[in-house]
Amino acid sequence: DAGVIQSPRHEVTEMGQEVTLRCKPISGHDYLFWYRQTMMRGLELLIYFNNNVPIDDSGMPEDRFSAKMPNASFSTLKIQPSEPRDSAVYFCASMQENSYEQYFGPGTRLTVT
Amino acid sequence: QKEVEQNSGPLSVPEGAIASLNCTYSDRGSQSFFWYRQYSGKSPELIMSIYSNGDKEDGRFTAQLNKASQYVSLLIRDSQPSDSATYLCAVNPSGTYKYIFGTGTRLKVLA
Numbered sequence: 001d002a003g004v005i006q007s008p009r010h011e012v013t014e015m016g017q018e019v020t021l022r023c024k025p026i027s028g029h030d031y032l033f034w035y036r037q038t039m040m041r042g043l044e045l046l047i048y049f050n051n052n053v054p055i056d057d058s059g060m061p062e063d064r065f066s067a068k069m070p071n072a073s074f075s076t077l078k079i080q081p082s083e084p085r086d087s088a089v090y091f092c093a094s095m096q097e098n099s100y101e102q103y104f105g106p107g108t109r110l111t112v113t
Numbered sequence: 114q115k116e117v118e119q120n121s122g123p124l125s126v127p128e129g130a131i132a133s134l135n136c137t138y139s140d141r142g143s144q145s146f147f148w149y150r151q152y153s154g155k156s157p158e159l160i161m162s163i164y165s166n167g168d169k170e171d172g173r174f175t176a177q178l179n180k181a182s183q184y185v186s187l188l189i190r191d192s193q194p195s196d197s198a199t200y201l202c203a204v205n206p207s208g209t210y211k212y213i214f215g216t217g218t219r220l221k222v223l224a
């Protein structure tokens with residue numbers, strides 16, 4: 001069974017550009033989580049969805065960040081405009097309801113120059 | 114006070130020894146606890162989950178939970194160089210489905 005799929009795996013962009021990260025959760029999983037990982041701040045939850053509905057977006061750093069989940073098999077995290085301080089690894093994870101176990105995708109390494 | 118605390122390490126142990134990793138948490142109502150292993154440049158991989166006080170064993174790994182002391186630990190028996198990684202403790206606060214992660218403990222197993 002395929003795990004969580006993320007694309008692209010690496011993204012290099014210039015400050016001010018729009019960045020879109022993509023995630024396909026494990027089939028049948030009801031929850032989807034977006035995380036950001038940096039050396040300074042560790043692994044931070046940005047937002048999570050249940051059945052395609054955003055439940056908690058309190059970790060989204062500012063209005064430049066937005067996330068959508070148009071259907072059960074696809075989610076996007078968009079940064080517009082991007083800034084150098086957004087450089088990090090962004091992970092998507094999914095979970096089946098009542099299991100409480102999250103499974104992570106391979107991540108997208110974002111570099112904003 | 115951080116919600117989930119781990120010693121950043123590195124924790125160095127010789128091959129074949131027992132590695133002991135510790136984690137404390139602040140939300141007394143937390144119900145679910147997890148250990149993830151993360152190799153450099155890779156994503157976190159779930160290795161253990163524990164929900165009840167006591168020990169839970171899976172192969173060379175044992176998770177220990179003490180809710181009264183708000184403490185969860187991971188023991189790795191017969192440590193191998195391939196166990197060298199960062200180990201992340203995650204806690205599920207009461208009433209939510211989200212995790213709070215610790216900053217991780219870097220483990221080095223010396224051959």
